[in-house]
Amino acid sequence: MRAQFLLRPLSLQLIISISVLNSNFVLIFACLVLGAAFKKTARLPAQTATALNAFVIWVSLPALVLLEIPKLLEHTHWSTELLVPVSMAWLLFAFSVVTFLVIKKIKNWSNQTIGALTLTAGLGNTSFVGFPLLESLHGKEAIPTAVLCDQLGTFLALSTVGILYAMRYAPHSHHRDSHRSQSLLKNVFTFPPFTAMLIAVLLWKTGLSAQEEARVLFERLASTLVPLALVAVGFQLRLSRSSLHTHWRAVGLGLTFKLMAAPLFLTLLYRFAFGSQSLTTQITILESAMAPMITAGVVAEEFGFDREVASLMIGIGIPLSLITVPLWNTVLTAIGFTA
Numbered sequence: 001m002r003a004q005f006l007l008r009p010l011s012l013q014l015i016i017s018i019s020v021l022n023s024n025f026v027l028i029f030a031c032l033v034l035g036a037a038f039k040k041t042a043r044l045p046a047q048t049a050t051a052l053n054a055f056v057i058w059v060s061l062p063a064l065v066l067l068e069i070p071k072l073l074e075h076t077h078w079s080t081e082l083l084v085p086v087s088m089a090w091l092l093f094a095f096s097v098v099t100f101l102v103i104k105k106i107k108n109w110s111n112q113t114i115g116a117l118t119l120t121a122g123l124g125n126t127s128f129v130g131f132p133l134l135e136s137l138h139g140k141e142a143i144p145t146a147v148l149c150d151q152l153g154t155f156l157a158l159s160t161v162g163i164l165y166a167m168r169y170a171p172h173s174h175h176r177d178s179h180r181s182q183s184l185l186k187n188v189f190t191f192p193p194f195t196a197m198l199i200a201v202l203l204w205k206t207g208l209s210a211q212e213e214a215r216v217l218f219e220r221l222a223s224t225l226v227p228l229a230l231v232a233v234g235f236q237l238r239l240s241r242s243s244l245h246t247h248w249r250a251v252g253l254g255l256t257f258k259l260m261a262a263p264l265f266l267t268l269l270y271r272f273a274f275g276s277q278s279l280t281t282q283i284t285i286l287e288s289a290m291a292p293m294i295t296a297g298v299v300a301e302e303f304g305f306d307r308e309v310a311s312l313m314i315g316i317g318i319p320l321s322l323i324t325v326p327l328w329n330t331v332l333t334a335i336g337f338t339a
Contacts, residue, residue: 028129028318031227035234044235049307052232053298056225061295062196063221065159066214068151069200084270085145085284089123089153091269092262092288093161096122099257113250115169115305120292120313121258123158126150128226129318130290134283137329142283149287158296159194170303229294236301236311243308251312254292258317259324263289267332282329282337289328291321 038044045051100118103109124130127150134142189195208214244251266288270276297310 027227028230031230032234032315035231035236037234038231039235049232049235049301052228052235053301056229056232056295056298057302058192059221060225060228061155061193063218064225065155065193065196066200066203067218067222068147069197070204073201073204081278081280082148084276084278084281085148085287086152088149088266088284088288089126089157090161091266092124093122093157093165095262095265096257097165099261103253109250110306111169111171112304112306113309115166115171115303116297116300116307116309116313117250117254117257118165118169119162119296119300119305120310120317121254121262123154123162123293123296124258124262124288124290125293125318125321126154126287126290128294129321130287133290133322133325134286137286137326138279138283141279145280145283146287149284153287154293155193155295156197158293158299159191159197162296162299163191163194166299166303166305171305226294229298232301233294233297233311233314236307243312247306247309247312250306250309251316254309254313255317255320258292258313259289259321263328267335271335271337277337279338282332285332285337286325286329289321289325291317 035049038048096118100114100121103117104111104114126146130150131143131146134146189198203214263285266285270281270285292313294314297314300310301307
């Protein structure tokens with residue numbers, strides 16, 4: 001009977017999620033297939049993925065930050081309850097760093113593999129997949145919490161501690177020098193998305209972010225992020241038997257962490273350590289269960305970590321999360337969260 005109680009709502013949620021996410025997943029799979037097709041047919045140069053990743057880092061992501069941060073600052077009413085969604089990404093990334101450093105010591109994996117796992121498993125796809133999936137499960141009231149998880153959590157964590165981590169463990173020698181701490185700070189503040197965040201705050205304070213011309217420009221540039229990043233992932237994605245045979249242990253461990261261990265950790269923390277059972281907390285935990293972040297894969301590639309591991313984490317993790325997130329929603333509701 002207990003199993004039936006869990007399976008019935010799960011099946012209904014899966015049907016609803018698939019219908020709502022249909023257009024988003026069509027775009028995801030279309031872009032992945034296009035990237036793989038371009039690679040296989042050699043229609044585009046071998047360095048295409050690198051060029052697309054650079055465009056995402058320097059243009060698409062900064063435009064998204066310039067578009068969303070002023071809106072978030074304008075419409076958010078701060079309270080203690082909002083610390084839960086804001087804290088999620090930072091706690092998750094710290095948990096990822098510690099977990100994979102321990103795994104590195106146990107399994108003696110390379111920095112390339114551990115770095116790719118830490119970035120993709122420690123940062124979730126809290127917007128493109130997260131927003132529509134949460135809306136399908138909880139309606140539009142879930143979106144404000146999801147925006148906080150995404151903008152002041154995931155994207156800000158990527159732009160700060162994520163980049164600090166990437167520079168600290170980057171296998172490329174040109175990301176290091178003898179004045180390491182000074183170099184790290186310099187590179188964080190000159191990393192395009194972080195710089196864009198500072199500019200976005202300035203634009204909000206001066207009122208310039210409300211200009212219609214600026215909003216339209218940022219909106220159009222930001223709309224290039226997902227398709228270009230996914231085509232780059234598809235271009236690099238190798239689902240061959242040899243690739244999967246080589247990386248299945250790392251990818252399996254990474255996805256187990258991202259889709260299962262991470263939300264379990266935050267459930268225990270928020271529910272049992274802090275005693276929170278609110279809808280805000282439930283939405284936050286579901287955001288922590290989302291697939292790996294596409295832009296984190298781009299950053300992993302940019303800093304020389306294992307591109308195959310990062311691509312497999314994203315390419316397999318996104319469709320798999322369509323099953324695991326509704327499952328987590330059912331479990332959270334069953335243990336007393338407000339739905």
